[in-house]
Each structure stands twice: as C-alpha cells, then as structure tokens.
Amino acid sequence: MVEMGILGLPQSGKSTLFEIMTGVSDRDSHGDPCQRGQAMVPDSRFDHLVDIFQPLKASPARVPFIDVNFRGDNAGESIRQVLNGSDGLVHVVDGFSSQNIQDILGHYRKLADDLILSDLLIVENRLERLARLPVKALKPLDQSHLQILPELKLHLEKGLPLRDMDLSDDVLNSLKSFSFLTIRPELVVINMGENDAPVANTSCNIADFPLPAIDISCRIEAELIGMTLPEQGEFLHDLGIDEPAFRRIIRESFSLLGRISYFTVGEDEVKAWVIPAGSRAPRAAAAIHKDFERGFIKAEVVSYEDFVACGDTLAGAKAAGKLRLEGKDYVIKDGDIVSFRFNV
Incomplete structure (x- = not known):
C-alpha cells in the first residue's frame, strides 16, 4: 500500500494537519515515533454517484498518511527509520512565526538540508564499501552503483534533492534498496497564521521557493474537526474560503503518489478503487x-x-x-x- 509521510520541524503544525486530514490525534500516540491514519480523497464525482445510486455502502478512495515524530539532532536518520516504506512526503513549514519569505524558506531548508545530508552519508558509505571490494568481487548491481552514485554524490553536495535529477526508471529501480528520502516526491505545505487566512487555500508564488506549495492555516481549519457539513460550510463562508485547504492537500498527495481511481456502482455499494496511473x-x-x-x-x-x-x-x-x-x-x-x- 502506498503511503505519504508527513514531516516538519517541531511546532510546525504537522501533527495538527495530520489530525485535520485523518481524524487521528497525536494525543493517542502514547509516545510512539509515528502515527498512522487514512484520509478520504475529496471527489465530487464519487459524491454524485452516491447521490444517484443511494447505495447501502459508500467507499471513497483513501490516502494513508504517517505522521513522523522526532526529537533532537540527526533528524534525517530518525525520519528515515520511520518512513522507510513511504512513497512520498508532505513537508509542513512554519509560515506563522514570520511572514518574511526568507524566514519561511529558512524553516524549509533546515529540515530539507538534514534529509539531503542523510542521503549523502548513505551514498558516501556505499562508495567506501565498494572501493574496498576486489574488482572480481563486484556484481552487476555494484558496477551500476559505481557509475551512478558519484553523480548522486555531486548533486547532493550542491544541497539539491535527488528528486531534481533526471533518473531513468532502470536507475531508480537499482537505487530502491537505499531508501533515499530526497528521491521521493514532495509536497510543501506552508502553515500560515490566523490573520493570513484570506491568502490560505491558494498556491504560493514565492520567488526562489524550491517547490510548488500550498498555504493553509492549520489553526483555523482545526476548527472544522467535529463540525457537521452544514456547520463547516457556514464557517468557511464567513471566512471567505470556498474549500478548506486540507482537501486540496489530500488530492495533491493522491496525485503525487501516481494514483487514480475508478468506480464500481450499484445499489449495494459505490466504491472508488485506487490503482497506479x-x-x-x-x-x-x-x-x-x-x-x-x-x-x-x-x-x-x-x-x-x-x-x-x-x-x-x-x-x-x-x-x-x-x-x-x-x-x-x-x-x-x-x-x-x-x-x-x-x-x-
């Protein structure tokens, strides 16, 4: 099953976003290094089919999320241990303590650089081990790694994530065992302050920002938890928001994982089946x-x-x-x- 990891610096709002999307609270974590939950993929097509067929059971598409909790130094390795099987990343960035673009970018870079360093150490360690092997002992996969890993090392040393490299499917398959963090697709979410709610729910056009991003005010959208749909609609209308940003984050995550859904319909059940595009x-x-x-x-x-x-x-x-x-x-x-x- 594909899975999106949610990560961010402490107090960035990542656990609040996780709860908003999945309904699972970090208060239930009991000190565990991670929390798992599933978010329903908002889809007006599915909603329409349910209205038409009035089935006994409605089963929407879902995205599994995992919220990573870490403390102290060596964030990259701590995250790697938890997200070893994840397929994509949601990187939540503090945008509420300062509206200065460079400060927000700095919050992003702090954790992003830790992930890059963690991947770089893996590459260096692998190259060192390969260098100690006799030529006759090298397997075909070792030969492949000797060709591609130096390129990865140079790229990472520039402070760039591996996802920015144009790597073929064959190369990507040969690198799977390394579980590189920065090779995975990433969605950046900027958690804005309450006073910035009118700009939430729109794409960030931040100059020099490394990736497209989505704005959200987690503090405001957390108010939606426990509300009925009519109450949510009235609450959002009062704020001038057409749709809560967390729904777009779920949809973007679903797309980032390379998934689509098809429907089976009937009086017994309307179901969205998740498959690779x-x-x-x-x-x-x-x-x-x-x-x-x-x-x-x-x-x-x-x-x-x-x-x-x-x-x-x-x-x-x-x-x-x-x-x-x-x-x-x-x-x-x-x-x-x-x-x-x-x-x-």
Whole structure:
C-alpha cells in the first residue's frame, strides 16, 4: 500500500494537519515515533454517484498518511527509520512565526538540508564499501552503483534533492534498496497564521521557493474537526474560503503518489478503487480481487463524463453507445465506471 509521510520541524503544525486530514490525534500516540491514519480523497464525482445510486455502502478512495515524530539532532536518520516504506512526503513549514519569505524558506531548508545530508552519508558509505571490494568481487548491481552514485554524490553536495535529477526508471529501480528520502516526491505545505487566512487555500508564488506549495492555516481549519457539513460550510463562508485547504492537500498527495481511481456502482455499494496511473484493465481488476485479474475476459466501461451526459444511468449510456467493452490492453482512465467480466 502506498503511503505519504508527513514531516516538519517541531511546532510546525504537522501533527495538527495530520489530525485535520485523518481524524487521528497525536494525543493517542502514547509516545510512539509515528502515527498512522487514512484520509478520504475529496471527489465530487464519487459524491454524485452516491447521490444517484443511494447505495447501502459508500467507499471513497483513501490516502494513508504517517505522521513522523522526532526529537533532537540527526533528524534525517530518525525520519528515515520511520518512513522507510513511504512513497512520498508532505513537508509542513512554519509560515506563522514570520511572514518574511526568507524566514519561511529558512524553516524549509533546515529540515530539507538534514534529509539531503542523510542521503549523502548513505551514498558516501556505499562508495567506501565498494572501493574496498576486489574488482572480481563486484556484481552487476555494484558496477551500476559505481557509475551512478558519484553523480548522486555531486548533486547532493550542491544541497539539491535527488528528486531534481533526471533518473531513468532502470536507475531508480537499482537505487530502491537505499531508501533515499530526497528521491521521493514532495509536497510543501506552508502553515500560515490566523490573520493570513484570506491568502490560505491558494498556491504560493514565492520567488526562489524550491517547490510548488500550498498555504493553509492549520489553526483555523482545526476548527472544522467535529463540525457537521452544514456547520463547516457556514464557517468557511464567513471566512471567505470556498474549500478548506486540507482537501486540496489530500488530492495533491493522491496525485503525487501516481494514483487514480475508478468506480464500481450499484445499489449495494459505490466504491472508488485506487490503482497506479497507467494500469491496464486486468491489473485494475486485481484491486477488487486477484481472481478478477486471473480470469479477466472484458471490462465494461463508461467514462464518468459520458455517464452524466447520458442522464446519470448506465442504460442511457448503453443506448448512446458510450458503454463499451474493452480488452486486456485497455488503460483504465481516472473516473471510469467499470464492471469486469471474468471466469475462473
């Protein structure tokens, strides 16, 4: 299962953001080095399908998050131990103690530099071990590492994350065992003060900022916890906010992980199934059950947009020729409504 790690300096607001998105409080951590929770992916298409089919059960897409707690020095290694299996990072940055751009950038760089240093130490240690091996003892993977690791070392020594390098899929696969932190995709979230709420929920256009970022006021959006949807709507309307920023953070995290969702619909359940982008139909079917992949015959597919245009009914989509049969080479699209035919 893919997972996003939430990290940030102490008092940055990362644990508050984690609670806002997942409903899991750090008060329940009992001193553990991390907290795990899942956030529902906001999707108006899913909500519409639930309204149409009125199912007994509604199962939206979810993003697993892990909140990293660390104290003291050597932050990079502490984070690595917890996030060894994570696939992406949400880096929460203090933007409330100072509105000076350079101060905010400094908060970001402090932890980012620790992660870069941690990766650099791994590269250096590996190169030292390889240098001690006789040439005849080098395996093909060792030879590959001897070619690519010096390039990684030079890049990291410039203070740059590995994700900025244009590395091929083959190279990335050869580096998986290192669990580099800075090679993972990263979403920067700037936690603004309450007085900056009107600028929250928009993209940061900060000159020289290393990555696109999302603004949020965690203190304000924490007020949404425990509110009903109508209460949330009224609260946000009073603040002039169309949508809470945490929902966009969840969606961006989902996208950053390279995931899409397709839907199965019916009176029993409407469900969003999470799959890697680019998945062909049999692999997508495996998300439901391995037997669906093993015995795959055809996929009956209609896009969400065509479904809506045809009167919000599968019968209407079929009559309009929009409900079609696809074979094993069909690549499932985000938002497809799918029913699989299989035989085992």
